[in-house]
Amino acid sequence: MIGLTWLVPVLPLIAYVVLLATGKRMSEMAITAISVLAVLIGLIISIGVVAAVGQHGPYAPVVYNWLAFGQTTLTMGYQVTNLNAMMLLVVTLVSTLVFLFSKSYMHGDERFSRFYQYLNLFVFSMLGLVITSNLLELYIFWELVGVCSYLLVGFWYFKPEAAVAAKKAFIVTRIGDVGLFIGIILLYLGTGSFDFTVVFSHLHHFASAQASLGALGHDAITRLMNVQTWVTLTALLVFVGAVGKSAQFPLHVWLPDAMEGPTPVSALIHAATMVAAGVYLVARMFPLFEASSTASETVAIIGGVTAIFAASIGLTQRDIKRVIAYSTVSQLGYMMLAMGVGAYVSGMFHLMTHAFFKALLFLAAGSVIHALDTQDLFEMGGLRKYMPITHATFLAGALALSGIPPFAGFWSKDDILTATFDSGHYVLYAFGLIAAFFTAVYIFRVYFLTFSGTYKGSKHPHEGGWVMTLPLLVLGLLATFAGFINTPFAPILSRFLQPNGPVGIDPPANWGLMAVSAVVGLLGIGLAYSLYGGGKRADAWAKRMGFLYALSYNKWYIDELYALIIVLPVVTLAEGLQFFDRWIVDGLVRLIGEVGYTGGVSLKYSADGQIQTYGLVTAFGLAALALVALRIGGVL
Amino acid sequence: MALQPFLALGAVLFGIGLYGALTKRNLIIVLISIEMMLNAANINLVAFAHFLPKPNIEGQVYALFNIAIAAAEVAVGLAILLSFFRARNTSDVRDMNAMKW
Secondary structure (H helix, E strand, C coil), X not given: CHHHCCHHHXXXXXXXXXXXXXXXXXXXXXXXXXXHHHHHHHHHHHHHHHHHHHHHXXXXXXXXXXXXXXXXXXXXXXXXXXXXXXXXXXXXXXXHHHHHHHHHHCCCCCCHHHHHHHHHHHHHHHHHHHHECEHHHHHHHHHHHHHHHHHHHCCCCCCHHHHHHXXXXXXXXHHHXXXXXXXXXXXXXXXXXXXXXXXXXXXXXXXHHCCCHHHHCCHHHHHHCCHHHHHHHHHHHHHHHHHHXXXXXXXCCHHHHHHHCCHHHHHHHHHHCHHHHHHHHHHHCHHHHHCCHHHHHHHHHHHHHHHHHHHHHHCCCCEHHHHHHHHHHHHHHHHHHHHHHCCHHHHHHHHHHHXXXXXXXXXXXXXXXXXXXXXXXXXXXXXXXXXXXXXXXXXXXXXXXHCCCCCHHHHHHHHHHHHHHHCCCHHHHHHHHHHHHHHHHHHHHHHHHHHCCCCCCCCCCCCCCHHHHHHHHHHHHHHHHHHHHECCCCEHHHHHHCCCCCCCCCCCCCHHHHHHHHHHHHHHHHHHHHHHHCCCCHHHHHHHHCHHHHHHHCHHHHHHHHXXXXXXXXXXXHHHHHHHHHHHHHHHHHHHHHHHHHHHHHHHCCXXXXXXXXXXXXXXXXXXXXXXXXXXXXXX | CCHHHHHHHHHHHHHHHHHHHHHCCEHHHHHHHHHHHHHHHHHHHHHHHHHCCCCCCHHHHHHHHHHXXXXXXXXXXXXXXXXXXXXXXXCEHHHCCCXXX
16 A cells, blocks of 8 residues: 555546546536545545554655756655654545535536536645655645635635635735745755755754754855754744644634635635644654754744634634634644644644544534525524534534543643643643633534524525535544544554654643543533523623623734734835836836837828929938038048 | 030939929929939940040940830839829829828
8 A cells, every 4th residue: 555655646636637628528426426536545545554654654755856956856755654644544534525525515516627626636735745755845735735725715706705815815825935935945955955854864963963064065054053043943934834824823814714715625625634734844844843942932832822812713703614714723723832842642633633523513514504505603593403414513523622522622632731731831721721711612602503592594404415414424423533543541643653752742641631621611611501502691791891802803903903014014115116117117118119109100291102202302311421421431 | 525524414414304303293204304314324324434544335335224224114104104194184293192101
């Protein structure tokens, strides 16, 4: 199976090409079949790869020379490690289910085949990103993933909000990408290679021997900084890329807006895979972050702040998808927090469980939206009766997200909180705990508003077909049971991810902390019930909170703040430059053109067709020329 | 005989021809004026051929060529004149103004 790993990303690419060529003439059934088959085979191979890696440990990279110039050879290739074997499995699994779900969700859309093309291209890019063996290739796939996200968020480009959201997603993540790119170049300058294995061995070397960077013959970098500065700077720049992609504060603004895309896209890209790429990047570059305490502290702080900040916004949003989007931002914050405090396994564990339960929540929300044609929470209600499967699976996802044992989220989130506490980050632990409380409140707010009470709309809601309910059921099972692969009793994932001895910290279970976070989750659910379920005291509370409510409802005014301090100056400057360009630069060019044109227009009337006038002018001209010639010749 | 009277005759002839070609309204007179200019040139050619320090025959040969070309040119000119006259019923040069802006 290991030899077939390259097929995993290539199959969706093939599906993409096939659909690109013939998709327009195919039936929806055939399009879905091709796409699902491509990722399903990938999934089967991934399972084999995971099994092989579990026994054998990481494999050596398989590389091909790509470009050779000077003394440098750039390579392309892939590498199977325990980390990316796990990612392969998660991505292909979620993709398969989302592909299936999309058939029903996108049914009747006139660009149905285009949608699947983009999805396939996206999955190809994401899988490529996961198994790549060097940073340059990673960056290429990183950008491809961004492009696909842009295409899919803006899939309904005729909606102005979708078009704007797509642009926003692309531009904001690009800001992070620039940081990543500079980081990659710095790494290359310091180590002379893009390959993960080479970079890491150099990092190891630097850490143990305190060797100077100049030893590698790259003097330019040594004159600028010493090794420690270089490591910290590089790690921070790489993290900037991760911040953009994983929608961490302060670059989180694109993700909630990206909810304008079709819901399966939100489930696949903006919950389970692409946004996890940032966390994955930090995990992949973990040795770099381990080598710099400044960088990892930054990661932890940004993660913790994002977790609580996004959760606080999620409390008051009216759009069902936006709540879940802020939840995603918050959960990604947890993962970053885990990476920052060094809890490598916990972070990846949470990434995996989150992928399952968040994809589930999004797909369940998609099922609701599909049935009701609205995303406003306050127009829903009472759907438990009409959509029992969606209700049950959403509940499983919500319980997992809230961290109620024994659902998946409990084990992973608790791992992170324990690790944060054990590593002495008590403030961040408090942040995480409060965020966990908020999480339980907002997701059960959604749950109660959507499924309990009485239905407020006029449309008759019903479940989608089996292609919708099957993915929900599978993900529901995963959201419920996936946590058991890394319980304190049987840390299977922990052993799987650390084949060569411990990576980072992996603290032992702390039953007291576990009880605390479970109780916090239950309290949150209780509060949500009293506000939105039985009690319906939400409005009174909102009034009492006053300013805080407004702060949360308006997303802490971050968008407005950016509009004021970044967009406004940039736009003003751009308008100034545009004025200069239009009237000064263009003006000069147009003036020259105008002179030629006016001259031509006025002179053309001298060509009046009178042959004798021409003759006269010619004669005079000749005479004048003769005079000049004679003058120059010295005769006159 | 000296060279100068011949050159003077040529110049006068050329001047009259030029004046006629540029001012006369009748196309036939314009054509005749052009012939005069050509003949003025011929006089110069023959005169130079005779009066140069080493007299030769080339000038006269050249003049003969010129006469042949002039004949051809007049033939074409008269043909144009005829067809123009048939089309527009006029021989005024000022009416030949179709080729303008």
